[in-house]
Amino acid sequence: xxxxxxxxxxxxxxxxxxxxxxxxxxxxxxxxxxxxxxxxxxxxxxxxxxxxxxxxxxxxxxxxxxxxxxxxxxxxxxxxxxxxxxxxxxxxxxxxxxxxxxxxxxxxxxxx
Amino acid sequence: xxxxxxxxxxxxxxxxxxxxxxxxxxxxxxxxxxxxxxxxxxxxxxxxxxxxxxxxxxxxxxxxxxxxxxxxxxxxxxxxxxxxxxxxxxxxxxxxxxxxxxxxxxxxxxxxxxx
Numbered sequence: 353x354x355x356x357x358x359x360x361x362x363x364x365x366x367x368x369x370x371x372x373x374x375x376x377x378x379x380x381x382x383x384x385x386x387x388x389x390x391x392x393x394x395x396x397x398x399x400x401x402x403x404x405x406x407x408x409x410x411x412x413x414x415x416x417x418x419x420x421x422x423x424x425x426x427x428x429x430x431x432x433x434x435x436x437x438x439x440x441x442x443x444x445x446x447x448x449x450x451x452x453x454x455x456x457x458x459x460x461x462x463x464x
Numbered sequence: 465x466x467x468x469x470x471x472x473x474x475x476x477x478x479x480x481x482x483x484x485x486x487x488x489x490x491x492x493x494x495x496x497x498x499x500x501x502x503x504x505x506x507x508x509x510x511x512x513x514x515x516x517x518x519x520x521x522x523x524x525x526x527x528x529x530x531x532x533x534x535x536x537x538x539x540x541x542x543x544x545x546x547x548x549x550x551x552x553x554x555x556x557x558x559x560x561x562x563x564x565x566x567x568x569x570x571x572x573x574x575x576x577x578x579x
Contacts, residue, residue, distance in 0.1 A: 361504070386567060395468070395554055395570030396507070441506060450495050450514060450558065451522070452568060456506035 355379045356444050358455035366463050371429040373458050375442035378423065382444040386452065387416060387427050390439045399440075400427070429460075437462045467491070468557055468571035476577045483542040485574050487555030494560035496538035497568060498522075498530065500551040507554065513538055514560065545578045552576075 357376045365371045375385075383404040388396035402409040402416045402425070409416050415428045429436055439459045443452040471486035489496065497512040499522075509522030511530040519530050527549060531539040538557075542549055552575050556568040 358506075388570075393473070393573070393575070395556075395572050397570070398567040401567065443507075450560065451497075451509060451512060454499075454507040456504060 353378075354456070355382075356442060356453050356455040358440075358442060358458050360458050361456070362459040362461070364461045364463055365432050367434060368431045371427075371432045371436065371460055371462070373427040373429075373440050373442075373460065375425045375427075375455055376423060377425075377444050379444070379446065379453070380423070381446040382453075383447050384445040385416070385418060385425050386443045386445070387414075388441045388443060388454075390441065390457070396441060432460075432462045434462050434464055436460060468555055468569050470553075470555055470571040470574050472574050473572060474575050474577075476579065477542075477545050478579050479546055481542075481545050481578075483545050483576065483578075485540040485542075485553055485555075485576070487538045487540070487557075487571055488536055489538075489555075489557035489569070490536065491557065491559070491569075492535065493557040493569075494535070495558040495568075496532065497556040497558070498528075498538065498540045499554045499556065500524070501554055501573070502551050510540065545576075547578050550576060550578045 386401040387399040390396040418425045439457045442455045468489045498510045499507040513519045513532040529541045555571040558568045
C-alpha cells in the first residue's frame with residue numbers, strides 16, 4: 353500500500369516559469385515531510401522540508417506547501433532553471449520513527 | 465559536509481553469486497539505511513540499522529541480509545543473487561534526532577546488474 357503518492361511520473365516546464373510538483377499521503381501520523389532531488393547516477397540530495405505545524409516553508413526559489421486536511425503537499429520552483437531537471441521524490445516521516453517513506457518520484461524536465 | 469560512500473558505482477554479477485555492497489559514512493551517524501530504486505516504484509527500504517549490530521527489516525527484506533559491525537559501515541548482502549535484484553542500490557545515513565526532523569544523506573548509489 354503506497355502511503356506516499358506522486359501521481360505525475362513526469363512534468364515538462366518552460367525555463368523561467370513555475371514548476372509545481374505534487375505529493376499526496378494517506379498516513380495521518382506523518383508529521384514531517386521532505387523533498388529530495390536526484391540526478392541520474394547520483395544519490396538523492398535533500399532539498400527542503402516542512403513540519404506539520406507549518407503550512408509553508410521557503411528557501412530561495414523553492415517553496416513547499418502543506419495542506420494537512422487534504423493530506424497534500426506541493427513543491428514550487430520559481431523561476432525554473434535547466435539545472436532543475438531531475439527526479440524529485442517527496443518523503444514523509446512520523447514522530448519517533450527514524451524511517452522515511454518515499455513517493456515514486458516525478459521526473460521534471462525544464463525546456464530551455 | 466556529510467559524506468556517504470559506496471564501494472562500487474557499477475557491478476555485474478551472475479545468478480546465484482553472493483554479493484556484498486558496502487557503505488561507509490564519516491559523520492558518526494547512528495542510523496543507516498539500504499534502499500533500492502526501481503522505475504515507477506520510487507525508493508523502497510530494504511533494511512536499516514539504528515546502532516552497531518542492530519538491524520531492522522524494511523519494506524522489502526526478502527533475499528537480503530545486512531551487517532553492521534562498526535558504526536560507520538553498513539553492508540548489504542545478497543546471499544544468492546537473482547535477476548529480479550537488478551536495481552540501483554542506495555545507502556543513506558542519518559543522525560538520530562528527535563524523531564523525524566533529521567534528513568537522510570545518500571551515497572551515490574550502486575547500479576547492480578544480475579545476469
